[in-house]
Amino acid sequence: MAAQRGQRNGVGGDTPPAPTAAEVTTPIPRVAEVPAARERARAIPEAAVARLAVYLRVLSAMQEQGAGTVSSEELATAAGVNSAKLRKDLSYIGSYGTRGVGYEVAVLIEEIERILGLTRKHSVAVVGIGNLGHALANYGGFPGRGFPVSALFDVDPDLVGVPVGGLPVDHIDDISRVCAEREVSIGVIATPPPAAQTVCDRLVEAGVQCILNFAPVVLQVPDHVEVRKVDLAVELQVLSFHVARRADDAAATNGQQVNGMVVS
């Protein structure tokens, strides 16, 4: 169990569980370890980064509608957050607003794109061209946003060579070569759960440092690889929890319950 770590995704923060190896160097309470250099704007909370992406989308929509400036209040409402949080989020990337006026839409778009690293294109590889893989490959929303899908992989010989969304499927065994050739920086795993870890290892071996995982599996990756997961079953179960909570609440306020079980 050399390098194992929880995925960064989902709700709530996920601070590094502990030093991966060399448990405790000295029993001194950890002070500021970073040498204060290279400490730039690195302190953006992950939650804020995710919201910046949302702001960016809203701003793009506003720009298409011809808006020149926005106030934090407007933008916040459109993005579904309160204005204080929005301003704090924007303050992480700098001061690009004009007091008494608001923000220039174009400027804000540019700065957020810069922070998110969207000035560079990020080639995406999809592994596992089944139900979900097909949907992803056919989806037009990624290339348009700077994430061209430039490689597809599957193990099924019937699929290899077949074009999906205009791009022919490569065999999984060629993953290293193809990823290198096409400078893939993000790998998307859409294989069945049992294959996910193997595919992940291959992606890492191929030099891919960012992975988006759709398989309901906890992936083990080295520290330098970033994993985010999308787990639809978890999403549904969280919703289910809220249904149950609601039902309980209703029962409790009506006094209609026996030993914790709702009586209909």
Add this chain to the structure above:
Amino acid sequence: MAAQRGQRNGVGGDTPPAPTAAEVTTPIPRVAEVPAARERARAIPEAAVARLAVYLRVLSAMQEQGAGTVSSEELATAAGVNSAKLRKDLSYIGSYGTRGVGYEVAVLIEEIERILGLTRKHSVAVVGIGNLGHALANYGGFPGRGFPVSALFDVDPDLVGVPVGGLPVDHIDDISRVCAEREVSIGVIATPPPAAQTVCDRLVEAGVQCILNFAPVVLQVPDHVEVRKVDLAVELQVLSFHVARRADDAAATNGQQVNGMVVS
């Protein structure tokens, strides 16, 4: 703009931004408003709920492999969290472990399922049977986990009546009737962005109280409706941010940078 609220999803907590109407009742600092009754086990953090769903999946896998008991350490490792967090999470739902031994897998599964409301089936309706809708409808993982997909809707007349994943597509105009008949409790939105809000409103009108949204749009819903969103573009952009951060770090430690721009 009567009832508008941010989506509950993604990273970080999202406490109710403010009383929806009737801004301040009294200028007294809010004390414990809940009458202390119906205060049961309601205090489970959303982040913990999401993790419970993960534990449940891991436990199911363990049970299939014939495991009878697990320690918090084992389960935590398998789920990608540290054991303290896991025990804390489990403590929210009660004390079902045996000190010195661990947890009975079967008991834990049962209790988590009870808390998540999985003892009841939750019928799911998918709206928008395009690329993504097809994948969702064909996916076998939901029915097996207590989430039968029991209704499909689209506006395209060519699709209506066509069976997808063994279930014929209904017209969106029949949504209220069909949802009522089949007791749909969760709606999944997989339409193009412009249609999402309308579809959402129709789902709410049809009595659906939980919505999973794939369209990159901030939905406006009444307070009693729970929305979670899955935004793949945001996921990719967060990954992109980490790529950029990494590149910056590398450049900074090498001293290879000019005015904030990396020189290759």
Add this chain to the structure above:
DNA sequence: CTGACTTTGTGCACGCGTTCACAAGCGGTA
């Protein structure tokens, strides 16, 4: 029955993220 060992459950402290509240700053107006 006793004692040693194992693992749970949790009180507490810390840190991060959210929210509040207001000074600072800018444009418009007289």
Add this chain to the structure above:
DNA sequence: TACCGCTTGTGAACGCGTGCACAAAGTCAG
């Protein structure tokens, strides 16, 4: 130029979630 109103940017407080560390509680060997 001086004033006024509006909006940004942020210091500080608050609250929540995480992680630590240990007492409580159980098992098992002898």
